[in-house]
Amino acid sequence: MIKLIASDMDGTLLDNSMQISDENTAAIREAQARGIEFIVATGRNRPEALPALKAAGITCAMVTLNGAHVFDEEGNSLFTVPIEYQKASAILDLLEERQIYYEVFTDQGLYSESREERIELFAEHIAEMMPHLTRKMAIAMTAAQLEQLPIHYVSDIRTAIQDKGLQVLKLICFHKEGPAVLGPVAADIDGYGDLVVTSSGTNNIEINHKNAQKGIAVAHIAKDRGIDLKDVMTIGDNLNDVSMIQLAGVSFAMGNAHLELKEYAKYLTDSYLESGVGKAIRRAIAEDL
Numbered sequence: 001m002i003k004l005i006a007s008d009m010d011g012t013l014l015d016n017s018m019q020i021s022d023e024n025t026a027a028i029r030e031a032q033a034r035g036i037e038f039i040v041a042t043g044r045n046r047p048e049a050l051p052a053l054k055a056a057g058i059t060c061a062m063v064t065l066n067g068a069h070v071f072d073e074e075g076n077s078l079f080t081v082p083i084e085y086q087k088a089s090a091i092l093d094l095l096e097e098r099q100i101y102y103e104v105f106t107d108q109g110l111y112s113e114s115r116e117e118r119i120e121l122f123a124e125h126i127a128e129m130m131p132h133l134t135r136k137m138a139i140a141m142t143a144a145q146l147e148q149l150p151i152h153y154v155s156d157i158r159t160a161i162q163d164k165g166l167q168v169l170k171l172i173c174f175h176k177e178g179p180a181v182l183g184p185v186a187a188d189i190d191g192y193g194d195l196v197v198t199s200s201g202t203n204n205i206e207i208n209h210k211n212a213q214k215g216i217a218v219a220h221i222a223k224d225r226g227i228d229l230k231d232v233m234t235i236g237d238n239l240n241d242v243s244m245i246q247l248a249g250v251s252f253a254m255g256n257a258h259l260e261l262k263e264y265a266k267y268l269t270d271s272y273l274e275s276g277v278g279k280a281i282r283r284a285i286a287e288d289l
Contacts, residue, residue: 002036002284003231006063006218006244009042009049010200011237012254013277020056027278028058031285039063039221041214043170043200043240045105046071047150065105066198066208066240067217068169079220080107081212082167087192089158091207095173098185102173104157106166111152118151124176124203171207178202198240206240215243233284235269235277236261250289252280 005028007013015021020028028038041063042049049062062071070078083091088104095102103118104111112118154160161168175181182205186197189207196210214236222232230249234241237254238261245251245264253265254276262268269283270276283289 001231001288002031002233002250003227004218004222004225005031005036005038005233005235005281005284006041006214006221006248007038007234007277008214008236008238008241009040009044009052011256011272012235012241013040014052014272015275016273018052020052020058021275021278023275023278025056025058025278027275027281028056031281034285036285037061037225039218041067041218041234041236041241041244043172043198043206045069045110046075047109061221063214063217063221065170066206066212067214067243068105068208068212069107070217070221077107080167080169081209082107082169083171083195083207083209085161085168087194088161088168088171090192091171091189091195092158094185094188095171098181100173100175100181100185102171104161104168105170105172106161106168108164108166109150109152111154111157111160113154113157115151115153124174169208169212172204173207174204176203198238198242200238200240213243214241215245215247218244219247233280233289235280236265237272250284252276252284 013020031038039061043066046062046064059073061073068081072078101117186205189195189197194210196208196213198206222229229247232248233250234244234248235252236245237257239258242261242264251265252267252269253262255271269280
């Protein structure tokens with residue numbers, strides 16, 4: 001019997017307006033009414049994840065930054081899994097050498113050195129997830145979202161991190177040429193040790209400490225609740241969801257999911273445009289998966 005559901009957000013829980021559909025919301029409420037806990041497990045940080053949840057009236061524990069920062073239902077920080085600063089600095093050296101745009105997520109917020117590059121590259125990321133959007137629409141959506149997010153724009157991220165004594169929780173980098181450029185970089189970073197490289201889209205890679213993975217964080221929450229992993233359900237669409245898809249007794253890949261993720265998942269649901277999360281939850285309840 002399902003006792004805990006963990007869902008990814010982008011390309012999974014969120015629709016093409018970056019909101020949670022009525023069907024998904026209703027299914028989550030039905031699960032909660034049955035005593036099943038619902039949580040999100042996302043690559044976003046908490047400020048980025050909160051608006052859509054608040055709009056749907058959903059309050060839940062959150063696995064953020066791929067598992068590097070976990071919060072309880074009230075928003076209290078439970079634990080972090082940082083990347084050691086010297087290692088993070090070496091990665092930034094590599095990214096700068098290859099002229100790759102990057103952002104640094106810390107325990108005190110998100111840092112970027114260029115608002116313009118962020119808008120351009122995130123617009124491409126959104127356009128990839130929502131092919132019905134024109135480039136102009138994707139840029140407008142990205143710019144509008146940025147106005148609502150607390151992002152620290154600085155001239156030198158390293159100085160900001162050192163001066164404020166911040167923990168580096170996740171690095172994300174983007175390049176227009178995608179795997180052609182980012183693939184070799186990911187391979188190099190794999191050699192640094194104690195790190196894991198995942199992706200939430202073809203034009204980016206995400207870098208965390210090897211112990212900062214969605215699967216590890218979801219397992220930690222389940223253990224804390226006294227829930228066996230066979231009673232955990234996970235839902236995702238991309239490579240940064242693999243760890244939690246592999247561990248759960250019941251796992252769903254979205255219809256729009258990466259082919260590799262579909263191979264790991266036990267079940268398949270509809271796409272994010274068709275409220276696949278809500279359908280998966282209702283199927284799991286109806287069939288007692």
